[in-house]
Amino acid sequence: MKFITIYVTHKNKNEAENKFIACVNYFPIKVSYHWRWKIANENEVVSLLKTRIENWEKVRQYIEKNHPYKTPCIMKNEVEANEDYVEWVNEVTE
Secondary structure, eight states: OEEEEEEEEESSOOOOOOTTOSEEEEEEEEEEEEETTEEEEEEEEEEEEEEOGGGHHHHHHHHHHHOSSSSOOEEEEEEEOOHHHHHHHHHHOO
């Protein structure tokens, strides 16, 4: 059985939960990236959102509209899990 996880980076712990998301895990990370011809090094937070496959477009559009970054990192992964967990994800999301 499958569902999706969506990986999103944030400047700090930003509440990403809504009715389309079953669960969110937050991880502090160190990030290095190219910005204005230099390498920037900063702290960020990753949120790992878990939801139904069919919620991808709704969640992606919501993040793009509401995220403070001009170019947010929004990555989708289709995952498999134990049947009970996938049933729970589908049960608690719209």
